[in-house]
Amino acid sequence: MPGRVFTVAQQKGGAGKTTLAAHLAIAWTQLGFTVATVDIDPQGSLSRWYDVRAEATGGNPGFAHARITGWRTQAEVEKLTRDHDVVVIDSPPHAQTEARIAVRVASLVIAPVQPSPMDLWAIHPTLDLAKQEKRRLLMVLNRVPPRTRLAEGLIAEIQALIDPPAVELADTQVGNRTAYAGTLLTGLSVTEAARKTQAAAEMQALAAEILERAG
Template sequence: MAGKVITVAQQKGGSGKTTLAAHLALGFRAEGKTVALIDLDPQGSLGRWYVTRFENDEASCEGLEFSTSSAWGISMEVRKMANACDIVIVDTPPKVDSDLRPALRVAHLVVVPVSAGHMDLWATEGVMDLAARENRPILLVMNRTRAGTRLGAEVNEAAKQLGAPVAEAMIAQRVGYAEAMGHGRGALEMRGPAREEIAALVAEVAERLNAG
């Protein structure tokens, strides 16, 4: 396979997986990469985002492919997309079971969003365990952070004790992310600090992919 594969996974719902997957895709495309998105989540939120984007501005989907897959078919779908694109990003359902393992198995890097709450940290351990069984590298991304809060500092410090790398780039709690997603866009396509956040995270993820 030519392209690098990123699987975005988290056991707990509401962690921001789909938002992170979409913004990573747009961030890599802004760097001149061709990107494929694969939606494994039956809720289909990533697919709805892509369709909304396509319907609003077909040209905005240039260099951005999309498909869906089942757990058992993900290996074949990833192989097909990786032969055509530089980066493949897989968005998974919010669960940790045997269905998730094929999506982890095909990944060059497993990205796990962790919202600023202890329950997200507890849920992260299940994903870490499955990724370890598949011998896949993992990167925790602190998501929906609130600067200057005691809870945020506690969760960030606790995440560092889990034994997996924690991205230096953090994604803040911003209304702009949700607003942009609702219109099939990305926050980095608008003015504001979100552009720098996503660019920093993409650079960090790219570095890990290239080192792997």
């Protein structure tokens, strides 16, 4: 059975795409899945983290990684799904063709969105892209400030975007926590270097929820 493909996509830069992709990849390996990550973002941040991780782990990062250009994405992903349970794609924020291919090959599109009006407005191109490619999309509220209740207007904006089963909102929210960035600097993840923190619990819960929703 071919592996599941999760494309982390958001046309707005700075939404936390790469951070989410890295932490989820490790969370899935810890659940016993064979994982591959694919970096098609020209910035190459996921690839840089992978290099740091490879050095920090003595050349045993625990999962496969490929950095490729957009036109090769579909063939590479199809090859990786033959040997891996989960393939995680970090897609580019602005390159329309490459982002479209990454969405097209996805089992489920994961769209991180920060709880602000600007970010909610900016997610519409990603929603449209998933709709055009007939792919289900899961919005994940990311960098949610602690002890903050979302304003009623913002909640209404979020609810207006939900259109099951095409568009869903994850029950798990990801907080605005320094542990996410801090652990990546060392080549690790929160579920490795900060295992007893709320950040680790959030990421484990999100990884499990995504798998359940993907079926």
